[in-house]
Amino acid sequence: MEKKHDGLGRKIYLELSPPTEEDARGDRERLLDGLREQGYEAVVPLKTLRTLYPFCREAEWKFTAVLGWQGEKWEVLRLEKGDTSQCQYGAAVDLGSTTIMMKVIDLDTGKEAASQSIFNPQIPYGEEILSRIFYTKDQPEHLRELQELTADGLNRLLELCEEECGVPRDEYLCMTVAGNTTMIHLLLGLFPWPVFETPFAPAAKEGGFIRGKELGIEMPGYVYIFPSAANYLGGDIISGLLEAGFYKGEELSVFIDIGTNGELVAGNAEFLLAGAGAAGPALEGGISRYGMRAEKGAVDCVSISRGTLKIHTIGGGKPRGICGSGIVELLAEMFLEGWVDSAGNFNIDKFDRIIKVPNHLAPEKEEPAVCYAWADESDQGEDLVFTQTDVQEFIRTKAAAHTMVEYLLEEFGLEAGQIGRFYLAGGFGTHLELEAAVTIGIYPDLPREKFCVLGNASLKGAAELLLNREMLKDIEKIMENITYLQFGNAGDFLEKMHKAQFLPYTDLNQYPSVKEKLNGRRRGKPAEEGAVPKLANRP
């Protein structure tokens, strides 16, 4: 039989010859020899050892060995009578601080059997990860509490997946977990404080294989924890790189995952340079008074044509606020239509959608804003606006992302044009309209076919590893090759970031496609060539 997948869990059907006086090997040795013949070096833990007699005889020496990879060898998790090798599954987890996602993969066919997500049960202890870190500081009880909550979260997901695909969790032979360094510390029950505190040396960067039961996870085998490259460059990124795959090619590529934090890796098979920065909540809609997550009622698409602004909301109903992708499109459209200039300043009094509103933080002052949805008078709603302050905040955030890319390329002595592939990972990268994102300068102005939207690369990488054990070596290679850059320590980082706080960038020549669009939209109006407003112009 062809071996389809060679991953982290495996059921092997064996037909062994019963013992005779001539061949009086022990049951354990007979089992191990049988597995060895099929290419599996295994160990038999005490728990399984105790079941060998009389099981092997009752099964007439025809049974299935259920194997889980434990890092060095296979472990015989249990034995099942007859051939049960059609039923073997694994679970991949993306352990995010907001959302935990799980995919159940059929280890035999490689197909996805179930996919579920829940909010991270730690959220009541703080929306922000920092609150959770503080909660556990010097409090072993609190740490235990969050560890158990996290394990419970995974158990809840196992339950949901069970319900979805009808396969009991006892058949999930292995699990891979990708998460940021803090999430992994909490899952393992390690104090996350040093992740946050200078010099940022966490308790462990590598977790390796840990028995699920030891973590309180109700599955029979081992849990593999993706390693972190640095305190702010976690296993979710390593897993994402695994999915992107450029760590083994020659082509220089960039991998970017922007969320509350932005993580970035550039390189190829020779070297990998990584950095991370707090992108802030701006990109996820978190800054604006009416900003919201990408859920029902959020404005996610915006277009402006001939002075008319049109919106689309998730779910199609009444708008309640705006999410990250909506903001990016709003900004891009406003910029292309001349509603804001390249510094992000509103062109007041030119368009009826641009109004004055009290400054959110200093209500006695007024500031310009765009109203992307008028109040529905029937239910005493409010106008949904995106203010001058919001625009500037968002531009600062996109400048950070832009600058990280620029900075890493400079470290290599390269320019954006030399990038072979530009991988976009994470929810933000997935739902964003690429044209709009380039228009406002989040990403460099590359030929569009070079962009590669990965989606949840972290979860996908974790799922791939379930099916391909060789990738453990790839992870080792990534860990060896990767160099982490502390952007905070880079002298000219802030200066570069200032330069990037324009739409799309100080020098429009670096964004030829945007220049062309501007020309097209403004019908003959010249593009703002070299239009670098003085810093004094900015609020």
Next chain:
Amino acid sequence: MEKKHDGLGRKIYLELSPPTEEDARGDRERLLDGLREQGYEAVVPLKTLRTLYPFCREAEWKFTAVLGWQGEKWEVLRLEKGDTSQCQYGAAVDLGSTTIMMKVIDLDTGKEAASQSIFNPQIPYGEEILSRIFYTKDQPEHLRELQELTADGLNRLLELCEEECGVPRDEYLCMTVAGNTTMIHLLLGLFPWPVFETPFAPAAKEGGFIRGKELGIEMPGYVYIFPSAANYLGGDIISGLLEAGFYKGEELSVFIDIGTNGELVAGNAEFLLAGAGAAGPALEGGISRYGMRAEKGAVDCVSISRGTLKIHTIGGGKPRGICGSGIVELLAEMFLEGWVDSAGNFNIDKFDRIIKVPNHLAPEKEEPAVCYAWADESDQGEDLVFTQTDVQEFIRTKAAAHTMVEYLLEEFGLEAGQIGRFYLAGGFGTHLELEAAVTIGIYPDLPREKFCVLGNASLKGAAELLLNREMLKDIEKIMENITYLQFGNAGDFLEKMHKAQFLPYTDLNQYPSVKEKLNGRRRGKPAEEGAVPKLANRP
């Protein structure tokens, strides 16, 4: 610092550099790198991982890593502040069905720190091992009961050793256990039934390294279980071979351990041929009505000179019975003095110590016997006698031992004269007067310097392994080289055994030293040359 011993447990003092922003390795990675620099590839289990923060900082990065070998790598069992590497111990165990012995070894100096023994707590479930096997048959509760009793026995020994040397068991980083296949099954909680039942394929021949706690043994590290070569050739023999050492030399040697069972291994670095047989209780004094273990009141030495029989008792007091070594000397002296002939028949009416007593099994019949201690009339005691039936029974047993040696040598195409060394292991081999044992033909008539009394080779081998991890490879080599012979299957085994049921042997020419002694003792009386009595003469 010179590495004195490289065994199964180790404390390594580390002085690590604290983390900096330039070197922000995780605590775990810092610890592992520090150990790697000293040549120790280790893993950090979750339990230890959870103690790293804030321990490392509190200890100012100067601490001792407590390591236990787990089969593939070292495991960091725990960390201790400062340098505690002077205090590191291991425990070696000879798990006998009657007696369990433990030695505690200082892993730093290699010296013995304590040595204790207890009766096996399984004994109330049957003096004979078979009763215990039956007790557990199809009874998981009973199996659990005996498993726990066995672990409790080891815990009791740990306690006694603690008391003896003052070192708490938490400092015993490793344990090695040598025992016969059944004892190991009971320690591991495996049904021992298949050890006893044809085709004699036990649940496991190898145990490997098992966490002590998993077995209920109260020590921090791993327990190594010596493998069995066959159902009746257990880990105690493998451990004994380790001690004898001829498995790595050129010289053909024989290793024999006679007790209730007799185990025998012959060979050298090229091959090892092994066999085992039920020697029966005869050699341990268990047959005679007045037979007893070698304890206070047992006759252990006998001499006959000019018709006068003299005895010595253990403890020097009043004799209560006779033990194995006493029987061997009694028989040897009687044979040399002509009280019994080479077939073991008493010369009735010639000596006043030879009397007639009722046959133990058929009291209406009388049989000859030697009275080695007259009744003490003051306390209504009995005459202590060794009867014709006892003699025959003993001769059958010694014939079995003799024949096993002969048989293995024949398999090699060799004769006794070609044996380089003859290793005597076990209590019987240790306490026996060698001359007497050769005289009655238990051992072949080799130059006496070829005999090597090992004592408790099993315990000694187990203790050596604690200090020398390389011996694990030796064990592998032994296991690969060893071939087990089922004597029961050997066609001419019984025929050979018949031939050996004489003192010292059918052909006295094979025992030149005995021939000489007979000549000397009987002053001119010719030795019974070629005196092979007809089988019909025998009872």
